[in-house]
Amino acid sequence: FKTLATLGAFAAALALSTALPAAAETFRLSHNTNDTTTWQKGAEKFNELLSEKSGGEMDVRIFPNAQLTGGDQMKQAEMVGRGALDFVVTSAINVTPLVPEMAVFSLPYLYSGYEDVDATTAGAPGDRMEEIMAENGIVVLAWGENGFREVTNNVRPVKAPADMNGLKMRVAGPMYIDVMNALGANPQQMQWTETFSALQQGVVDGQENPIGAVIIPQRVYEVQKYLTAWHYSYDPIFIGVSKTLWESWDEATKQMVQAAAEEAMEYQKTITREDTEKGAAYLKEQGMEIYEPSAEEVDAFRQATKPAFDSWAQKVGPDLVTLFQDAISAG
Numbered sequence: 001f002k003t004l005a006t007l008g009a010f011a012a013a014l015a016l017s018t019a020l021p022a023a024a025e026t027f028r029l030s031h032n033t034n035d036t037t038t039w040q041k042g043a044e045k046f047n048e049l050l051s052e053k054s055g056g057e058m059d060v061r062i063f064p065n066a067q068l069t070g071g072d073q074m075k076q077a078e079m080v081g082r083g084a085l086d087f088v089v090t091s092a093i094n095v096t097p098l099v100p101e102m103a104v105f106s107l108p109y110l111y112s113g114y115e116d117v118d119a120t121t122a123g124a125p126g127d128r129m130e131e132i133m134a135e136n137g138i139v140v141l142a143w144g145e146n147g148f149r150e151v152t153n154n155v156r157p158v159k160a161p162a163d164m165n166g167l168k169m170r171v172a173g174p175m176y177i178d179v180m181n182a183l184g185a186n187p188q189q190m191q192w193t194e195t196f197s198a199l200q201q202g203v204v205d206g207q208e209n210p211i212g213a214v215i216i217p218q219r220v221y222e223v224q225k226y227l228t229a230w231h232y233s234y235d236p237i238f239i240g241v242s243k244t245l246w247e248s249w250d251e252a253t254k255q256m257v258q259a260a261a262e263e264a265m266e267y268q269k270t271i272t273r274e275d276t277e278k279g280a281a282y283l284k285e286q287g288m289e290i291y292e293p294s295a296e297e298v299d300a301f302r303q304a305t306k307p308a309f310d311s312w313a314q315k316v317g318p319d320l321v322t323l324f325q326d327a328i329s330a331g
């Protein structure tokens, strides 16, 4: 009799415990722009979709400005790679200290437009890069967009390679040091979080970043006068997850996370392209002088940056460059 009563109480407790909602599991996501950019909006969309799809069981806390790595934008990928951080939204160039092959995306003048870009991220080159990233402990869930990087400065309009001569340029990563040197500029690597004040104080004369994703939301126009839309280098972003965490999930969870990431990056890419499209007009209203180089002028920049293209093509591996170029010409 007593045993039956105990069993009954046990069964009631069990029923109660399964009826209670499981506590939501919160993951950490790091990115290195501020909370106004399309990177942030993509991360927020990812969180919304993941919460929704998991019935509130999974959500993501977003840390902008590379807070979790003390402002070091290159360190985020490394942390995800060794499982010390769950998710990252970051751009290709930031991963190059860990995975040099990622520089292939940003080789100067590899791409001539969005169609070329989409032919690579959605094709064999994207798959190959995902394999290489996974070898480094990061599962790339979906590609989004930082965009075509345009040059700004406070000294003069840049219309030809010679106009870059001697300009003190802030750059994000090692490949851009070589590109700027090829143009005769005076580059230095600096964290993005320190760049606005460095421009404001004249520590550097200029920088380069995409219009829609970064220049407009982070108000670079407040501290820069001239912009040249030279489209010299494309930079993708992606949502990545630690491989250790990924492998701890069952198939259904993996599919749910993947779907949320794909939808979030699709949205991020769309708003980034829309904001870029409207961007030049907006920047003019804010007082910037915008220069749109002709095809011949762009070609002069392409010629001048070719030594950096060639040396980085060697570094990332000629076969990888060919894989990209083939997808571009077929696309």
Ligand code: X2X
Residues within 6 Å of the ligand: 032, 033, 073, 091, 093, 094, 146, 171, 172, 191, 192, 208, 209, 210, 214, 235
């Ligand atoms: O640091 C930059 O320039 C930025 C924001 O574009 C990247 O993270 C590469």
